[in-house]
Amino acid sequence: MYTKGLVKKSHSCLSALFTFFRYNKLYANLKNTYLSIYCLSFTQKSNHNAEAYFPHRKILYFLLSGSILGLSSTAIAAPQEIDQALKQHIQQEIKQYLKQLGTKSNQQKINLTLAPGLEKQKCDTLIFSRPQANSAPVGRISYRIECTAPSSWQSRATARIQLWANIVVASRTLQRNEKLRHDMLKTESVDLSTLNRDPVMTMDEILGMAVKRRIQQGHAISWSLLESPEIVKRGDIVTLLIRANGFSASAQGKAMENGIKGQQIKVENNSSGKIIEGIVIESGVVETNLKIN
Missing domain, CATH: 3.90.1210.10 (Antifreeze-like/N-acetylneuraminic acid synthase C-terminal domain)
Structure with a gap:
């Protein structure tokens, strides 16, 4: 489906679109690129009038593209804009932290204190970093703010992050x-x-x-x-599982020390009287692997 718009002359298209961009700041930085694109799509329908046919999908595509490009390339010049960019960065850190914990937050608060003078700074590309980047993003955290374009400068901010x-x-x-x-x-x-x-x-x-x-x-x-609880106590009679070169056997033994699951302890073999080392695998059971040449 097409939208039909009438303009008296081709230069009226440029004038109309220029007015649109001038009063819509979000697209202002794109006007030079798209004025010619839209106006070249006009076709003459009569000697006095020119008619422009705009496919709805194409209009939506260009407007959305302009919006995205405008947001990604806008220079961050005001403190509140840096504030919002840093908050978005912190929110991503929080999201990752909660994912690691395997839970969701009930509430979160982020209060920022920016360094003096940031209102005079302009930047297209900001980089945020912090000491101990692997620590939990909660409590009082200092952030380093670095600008890489169009000029290079550094600043700082402090965040007070509460996460329920x-x-x-x-x-x-x-x-x-x-x-x-x-x-x-x-x-x-x-x-x-x-x-x-x-x-x-x-x-x-x-x-x-x-x-x-x-x-x-x-x-x-x-x-x-x-x-982990101690599932073997010193003096306990345990089952000793003996494995060696594909051979396995079991014997009775006495635990010489306490042990939790997965811990290596010493066990006295009741049959031979030898003390060997084995791994506690469950309550009352110790496994040992012997190497026989």
Whole structure:
């Protein structure tokens, strides 16, 4: 389908389009490129009038293209524009951080303090960076602002980032060496900027783990406060799985030390009296691989 527009003369097209671009700042920087394109599409329908036929799709394509190009090449000259660009950068960092945690935010706040004098700076290309780029983007963070075009300059900004998400907290005070159960835990929305350690996001992944030190009721559960429970105790009688060159056998042994799953411990073979080392694979079971030449 085509839109039909009448203009008296071809120079009226240039005049009309120039007026459009002049009052629509978003496309102002594109007027020199597209005036000739649109006006050349005019065809004479009579001696007195010229008719222009514009396919709707083509108009939409050019206008959208102009919008995108205009936004990507606009010089960032005002503080609020730098402010918005930095906020978008921070939001991308937050998005990636939440993806790593496997959760979503309930609320977020970003407050910026820009260095004095940024209102006088102009820039087409901005680069943002921060020390400890792999750390969580929460709390008070300093950002380095670098402009690479059309001129080169550097500045700085400070961000105060608050990010609320559901995490696991203690439903009651937890004592050292307690093994975690559902009734000891609950989830709450907490500002992650108030935490010193990475929190646990879901209960199921920590059930059965042991508390390393006392955790107050309502405090966040973090990985550093937990450890895998010892499933083998010193003096326990264990099943010793022996594997060697494709051969396997089992024997009874006595654990010489405590062990958690995956930990290497010493076990005394009850039959031979020899002390060998093996890996705890489950409660009461230790596996060892012997090399026989």
